[in-house]
Amino acid sequence: MDELGPLGANLSGQNGESRRVCELLDHPGWLFKEYQSPRGPADTDRLARLVNLPSAMTAAERDVVDRSTAWPSASVLNQLRRTIGVVIPKAPDEYFVRLHNLNGSGRRRPCEVDLLALPEAQMVVRGLPKLDTFDRAAVCSSMTEIAALLEKHEIVYLDWSYANAFWSGSSKTAYLIDLDGASFGPRQLIQSTGFEDPLFSYGSRAGGEVDRYRVALLTARCLTGRRQLPDLQLGLILIRRHIRDGDLAETLARTLLATEAHERATIADLHHKLELVTTANIRPIRVGPIPTNSTNPSPTGGLNGWKTINRPITPKPPVPPPRPSPATSIPAARRAGKPSAAQPKPAPPTRPVPPRPTPPTPPVPPTPPSAPPAAPPEEFGWPAAVFGLMLFAGFVALLVFGVVELFKFLF
Structure with missing residues (x-):
């Protein structure tokens, strides 16, 4: 001491x-x-x-240990x-924050992942920076990088919770604490409220399979801002609709819903899927209006919600000016070495067309007197027509019946 x-x-x-x-x-x-x-x-x-x-x-692994x-x-x-x-x-200063409260800014405190596993609206109220799905994925990638390093060296942590990992809104990285409790290989399962494993009971012997479940659960919560499992599943579905995630959502769902511990994805696999999202620079896909041709197009291409990606753009080769026709003379200004506007090619002369004589206008016959306006149709005209047809059909039927009876009488 x-x-x-x-x-x-x-x-x-x-x-x-x-x-x-x-x-x-x-x-x-x-x-x-x-x-x-x-x-x-x-x-x-x-x-x-x-x-x-x-x-x-x-050296790369020691860098993760020292940095995160x-x-x-x-x-x-x-x-x-x-x-x-x-x-x-001691955790670097970037992992500390002053949260807003009713009296303004509160005391400086660690920025725990408990504050990341929240909807965006609740984060803004607390004075935290806005993070899109890719910012959240970057923090989760940093967190799983640490967890994958532990998994590689067969170190069982088990103490995954909302309080034992910090995150930075500026660098989009994570910082893990309480590593002195980690073990080499399985040990008795410790309680972590909200991170209960459905396949391992409290007090049983637990190893890396529990770490895989708890890391996946914490990652899914931080990615979606949702905590309860049914709501969390909906959040993973929404992730699939907004990013090309390289099977990230499926990997998380497979681990969280596995009925056998060996079916859970390794933390290294989960970290690889997060790296694909964060390093491929793939931005969210959001439905917007179809872009239209414009004389002054916007840099976002006319898509609502689209974020511009800094990608190298290959310039199009300049379109060469049209060659002058042999019959077209070069303007005097160009012959003198001065720039001039392109002169349009003169149109060939057209033959004058004599005007056609206008035929005499025939005399207009007198307008016959117009017929008197037709009387407006009587109201309920169609029922009367139907009734008339019925009368006619009855008369025909009576006539046929009379002819038949007369025929019977005579013969």
């Missing part, structure tokens, strides 16, 4: 397994996380292994050689 130097104020209080989290005044940017009670030999060995693991990683995690850098032991805490880096 003496090597740590003086401690600053307690930043978190008694929270979970930690007794306090204090700044190291002689080491700016570093924190001391003290546990509620000393750890046993097994935890001491596990923490020592976590502290030393980055030295065996590649509060990875434990040292274990603090008591006189009995038992671990009483760890030294961890």
Whole structure:
């Protein structure tokens, strides 16, 4: 403890397994996380292994650890050689925010992913930046990059929640904390409210399969701003309609709805699908009016809601001016080396056409007297016509009947 130097104020209080989290005044940017009670030999060995693991990683993996995690850098032991805490880096300032409240801006606090798994309207009310689907995907890609690194080294985290990951609205990246509780291989499943796994009960032995489910659930919530599973499924459907997601929505749905743990997609696969969305620079597809030809077209092509993509545009080759006709002389200004407007080719002379004589106009016969206006049709004319037809049909039937009877009488 003496090597740590003086401690600053307690930043978190008694929270979970930690007794306090204090700044190291002689080491700016570093924190001391003290546990509620000393750890046993097994935890001491596990923490020592976590502290030393980055030295065996590649340079790219160490960059992820240093940039995006509060990875434990040292274990603090008591006189009995038992671990009483760890030294961890402090999250950069970009992962802190002042939220709006009824009295204006509140105190500065970590920008947890709890604030990302919200609809846009609720984020704006809190003073958070507006994020479209691709900004959200960028944050999720950063988060799954960390999770995929843990998965690669067979580290089980399990503690995925709304509070253990921060996000930055400026860099669209994530930052993971509480890594000192991670294990190498399966361990007893810890409770994480709102992230219950339907295939693993609390207290059972759990490994990477639970991490895959919880990472997929957190990613889907941050992507859509929706939290409940039925509403979340609708959000994934809407994602498919707005972006060419490279099967991202299907990968998330397959993991969340799997009935067997082995059917869940790996975190590396999920991260790859997010990378396809964020690095391909594919913007949302939104239905708008059909663009029409215009003398002054807009840079967005006339589509409502379309966002311009900075792509290299190959210039069209200039259209060469039409060659002058041999019969057309070059204007004097061009012969003198001065620019002049293109002169239209003169039209060939036309033969004069003599006017045709106008035939004499025949005399107009006198207009015959107009017929008197027809009487307006009587009201209800069609019923009268039907009635007349019925009378006529009855008369014909009576006539036929009489002829038949007469024929019987005579013969």
